[in-house]
Amino acid sequence: MKLTILGGGGFRVPLVYGALLGDRAEGRVTRVVLHDVDAGRLRAIARVLAEQASGVPDAPEVAFTTDLDEALRGAAFVFSAIRVGGLEGRADDERVALAEGVLGQETVGAGGIAYGLRTVPVAVDIARRVARLAPDAWVINFTNPAGLVTEAMSRHLGDRVIGICDSxxxxxxxxxxxxxxxxxxxxxxxxxxxxxxxxxxxxxxxxxxxxxxxxxxxxxxxxxxxxxxxxxxxxxxxxxxxxxxxxxxFNREAVRAYREAERTRGAFLRDQQARFYAGVADPDVPALELWNRTRAEREATYMAENREAAGAGEREAEDLSGGYEDVALALMRAIARDERATLILNVRNRGTLSPLDADAVIEVPCLVDASGAHPVSVEPLPDHATGLVCAVKAVEREVLAAARSGSRATAVKAFALHPLVDSVNVAHRLVDGYTAVHPGLAYLG
Structure with missing residues (x-):
C-alpha cells in the first residue's frame, strides 16, 4: 500500500515513518513517497528515515520527488503536512501581527488568518489533483490551520479528507x-x-x-x-x-509575553531547523541522532511563552513524545483494514453541532471504519463556547471566500471579524502588512 506524504521534507516526517516501522500487520504501508518543493530538504529527511529503517526487516520503501502528480498517482493515502511560505513565512506572520499589538500565532488570530489565506489556494489545488489522479485515495490533513484547510479540501473531496491534530x-x-x-x-x-x-x-x-x-x-x-x-x-x-x-x-498576557520574548516561536523554529538541515547535509553527521536532539529541544519549548505567562512551569517528560503520528496510523488502519476505532478528528459537521451547517468542519470524537470517519452525536455547547465557535467559523468562511474570489475587502473582513483583532483599522493594516511580505498573497486585489 502506497502512502504519499506532502511536505515530505518537513521536520516531523520521521515521526510518521517511525510509527509505520512498528506496524507489522497485513495490509500495512509498504511504500512511502515523500513530496516537497525543496529537494534539499527531501534528501535530508530521507537520510533520517534511512537510519530509522536500518536493521528493521521489511521496512517500508522510501522514494522522494518534487513532482506532485507523480507523487499522487496510485496513492491509497495522502498525508498532507505542507507549510506554504516556510518557517520564514510563519515568523513574518508573527512579526506583522505583534507590531499591531495582536496575536500572530500560526493557527489563532491574525497569524492563523494570514497562514490560511496563503495556504488554502495551494490546498485546493492539491485536492483537485487528488480527485483527478488518485480518486480512491483518502487524504489525511495535518496542514495548519487544520480545520480551515480540511474544510477547503472537503469542497472537492467530500468526506475522503479527514483532518487530524495531536492537541x-x-x-x-x-x-x-x-x-x-x-x-x-x-x-x-x-x-x-x-x-x-x-x-x-x-x-x-x-x-x-x-x-x-x-x-x-x-x-x-x-x-x-x-x-x-x-x-x-x-x-x-x-x-x-x-x-x-x-x-x-488570557489574550493580553499572551500577547505581552510574545512581544517581550527574545524571538517569536516561528523565528526560533526557523533558526533551529536551518541549523538542522545544514547539519544533515554533512554526510559525516549522524542524521537520526541530530534529528532526535533537535526534536527534544523543539518539544520542550512548545508554547513556552504561554507557560511562562501563566507560571505553569516546564512541560512534563510524558508530553514530549508527539502523538499525531499515532492518530494518523490508527486512522489508516481503521479505514484500510476496517479495524473500527474511535478517534478525535476534523470532519464535516453533518448536524453534530446544531448552530453550524452540515459542511462546517468541526473537531469531535468519530467512529472510524472502512467507510470513513463518522462524527458521534454530542451534547450542545454552552452559550459562551457556542458564541466563540460560531464567531471563529464565520471568520474561516470569510477566509475561504477571500481565497476563492481574490477579494482584498473580504480578507479585511476576515481579520476584522476575528475575536482577537480589535479594530477594523487594524484589520486593514494587517492585510497591508501581510501582502507586503508574502508573495503568496499577491492574488488579493
Whole structure:
C-alpha cells in the first residue's frame, strides 16, 4: 500500500515513518513517497528515515520527488503536512501581527488568518489533483490551520479528507493520567473546532470522572492545562479547554509575553531547523541522532511563552513524545483494514453541532471504519463556547471566500471579524502588512 506524504521534507516526517516501522500487520504501508518543493530538504529527511529503517526487516520503501502528480498517482493515502511560505513565512506572520499589538500565532488570530489565506489556494489545488489522479485515495490533513484547510479540501473531496491534530490526544492523555486511568480505556467527550475545543467529560467504565478532577486542586495542578488556566477558571467553565484557548482567555498576557520574548516561536523554529538541515547535509553527521536532539529541544519549548505567562512551569517528560503520528496510523488502519476505532478528528459537521451547517468542519470524537470517519452525536455547547465557535467559523468562511474570489475587502473582513483583532483599522493594516511580505498573497486585489 502506497502512502504519499506532502511536505515530505518537513521536520516531523520521521515521526510518521517511525510509527509505520512498528506496524507489522497485513495490509500495512509498504511504500512511502515523500513530496516537497525543496529537494534539499527531501534528501535530508530521507537520510533520517534511512537510519530509522536500518536493521528493521521489511521496512517500508522510501522514494522522494518534487513532482506532485507523480507523487499522487496510485496513492491509497495522502498525508498532507505542507507549510506554504516556510518557517520564514510563519515568523513574518508573527512579526506583522505583534507590531499591531495582536496575536500572530500560526493557527489563532491574525497569524492563523494570514497562514490560511496563503495556504488554502495551494490546498485546493492539491485536492483537485487528488480527485483527478488518485480518486480512491483518502487524504489525511495535518496542514495548519487544520480545520480551515480540511474544510477547503472537503469542497472537492467530500468526506475522503479527514483532518487530524495531536492537541486533543495530548489533552485527553494528560487528563486520564491525572485521574490514574489508562488513556486507551477512557471515552473523551471533546467538541469544538480545531485548536478551539473543550473536554466536557472523561468516562471510565461508564462513569464521568471529570467532576472529581475539577473538585481536586491538587489533581488540577498536576497537569499542564490545570496550571495553564488555573483551577478557579476551570471550575468556572466546568470543562478543560484545549491549550490553544489560552490565547483567548488570557489574550493580553499572551500577547505581552510574545512581544517581550527574545524571538517569536516561528523565528526560533526557523533558526533551529536551518541549523538542522545544514547539519544533515554533512554526510559525516549522524542524521537520526541530530534529528532526535533537535526534536527534544523543539518539544520542550512548545508554547513556552504561554507557560511562562501563566507560571505553569516546564512541560512534563510524558508530553514530549508527539502523538499525531499515532492518530494518523490508527486512522489508516481503521479505514484500510476496517479495524473500527474511535478517534478525535476534523470532519464535516453533518448536524453534530446544531448552530453550524452540515459542511462546517468541526473537531469531535468519530467512529472510524472502512467507510470513513463518522462524527458521534454530542451534547450542545454552552452559550459562551457556542458564541466563540460560531464567531471563529464565520471568520474561516470569510477566509475561504477571500481565497476563492481574490477579494482584498473580504480578507479585511476576515481579520476584522476575528475575536482577537480589535479594530477594523487594524484589520486593514494587517492585510497591508501581510501582502507586503508574502508573495503568496499577491492574488488579493
Amino acid at each position: 486533543p490526544v495530548g489533552l485527553g492523555r494528560r487528563i486520564a493520567r491525572a485521574l490514574g486511568a489508562r488513556p486507551r480505556e477512557a471515552w473523551i467527550d471533546y467538541v469544538g473546532l480545531n485548536h478551539l475545543g473543550w473536554v466536557r467529560g472523561l468516562r471510565i467504565a461508564g462513569r464521568d470522572e471529570l467532576p472529581r478532577l475539577l473538585d481536586d486542586p491538587v489533581l488540577l495542578g498536576s497537569f499542564e492545562e490545570g496550571r495553564l488556566f488555573g483551577a478557579d477558571w476551570l471550575r468556572s467553565l466546568g470543562a478543560i479547554p484545549n491549550e490553544y484557548l489560552h490565547y483567548y482567555y
